[in-house]
Amino acid sequence: MSRAKLDSIRAAGPAILPSLLQCDFGDLRTEIEKLTVAGTRVLHLDVMDGHFVPNLTYGMPIVEGLRRHTDMPLDVHLMISDPIAYAQPMVDAGADLLTFHVEAVDDCVEVAGKIRDMGVGVGVAINPDTDFAKLDCCLDSVDMVLVMSVNAGFGGQQFNPVALDRLRSLKERKPDLLLEIDGGIKAETIGDARAAGCDLFVVGSAIFGQHDYETAINELTQAMHGSPPATGDQS
Numbered sequence: 001m002s003r004a005k006l007d008s009i010r011a012a013g014p015a016i017l018p019s020l021l022q023c024d025f026g027d028l029r030t031e032i033e034k035l036t037v038a039g040t041r042v043l044h045l046d047v048m049d050g051h052f053v054p055n056l057t058y059g060m061p062i063v064e065g066l067r068r069h070t071d072m073p074l075d076v077h078l079m080i081s082d083p084i085a086y087a088q089p090m091v092d093a094g095a096d097l098l099t100f101h102v103e104a105v106d107d108c109v110e111v112a113g114k115i116r117d118m119g120v121g122v123g124v125a126i127n128p129d130t131d132f133a134k135l136d137c138c139l140d141s142v143d144m145v146l147v148m149s150v151n152a153g154f155g156g157q158q159f160n161p162v163a164l165d166r167l168r169s170l171k172e173r174k175p176d177l178l179l180e181i182d183g184g185i186k187a188e189t190i191g192d193a194r195a196a197g198c199d200l201f202v203v204g205s206a207i208f209g210q211h212d213y214e215t216a217i218n219e220l221t222q223a224m225h226g227s228p229p230a231t232g233d234q235s
């Protein structure tokens with residue numbers, strides 16, 4: 001299942017991934033239905049432990065519940081201090097792609113190898129203030145790099161353009177690596193991220209802050225391909 005889903009993500013080209021951080025957790029089934037109708041192909045799940053980041057979200061029961069309601073690939077962003085402790089339970093719950101933070105581990109090659117051995121795709125994430133060179137040793141061990149354009153932890157933060165230089169550098173050095181960006185992605189920023197080589201765009205506020213998800217995703221898709229936003233109000 002899971003590595004095949006990774007291949008399908010890669011083959012389908014650039015995608016907008018709604019981030020399940022600011023959705024209506026009281027009606028998740030409806031949220032997933034609305035996102036599916038709006039053309040979502042991959043879901044991004046924000047797992048936070050209240051320790052690695054000062055925010056607490058959800059764990060395996062939500063991943064497992066979502067898995068029962070959708071065949072979409074589940075891209076799980078582990079903002080947690082001990083990713084290996086929860087990696088296998090997340091895979092068992094239905095995750096297809098697991099991303100850990102380079103700041104959270106001592107040996108990212110070892111962690112990436114262990115996750116890959118679980119049969120899923122593996123990504124490594126880096127916060128804007130972290131030394132970019134920290135990624136160097138593990139670029140051959142991962143399927144994806146998640147370049148954070150805000151500090152992990154909360155939605156609705158301002159886009160940090162350091163992410164664009166990082167995307168360009170990664171694209172040049174490792175053209176086959178999947179590149180994902182997360183934080184402050186909206187109509188005004190998504191085009192630059194695409195031009196910098198990004199494949200996967202995690203979006204929270206610019207979808208869940210809007211009444212109509214389909215319109216929001218269509219506008220983001222147009223902006224990703226270089227068309228100016230229709231209304232200018234995506235904030």
Ligand SMILES: O=C(CO)[C@H](O)[C@H](O)COP(=O)(O)O
Pocket residue numbers: 019021046077150151152153154155156157182183184185202203204205206
């Ligand atoms: O991982 C995250 C924060 O750590 C979220 O995915 C991110 O906040 C998306 O929200 P927004 O688009 O509002 O910035």
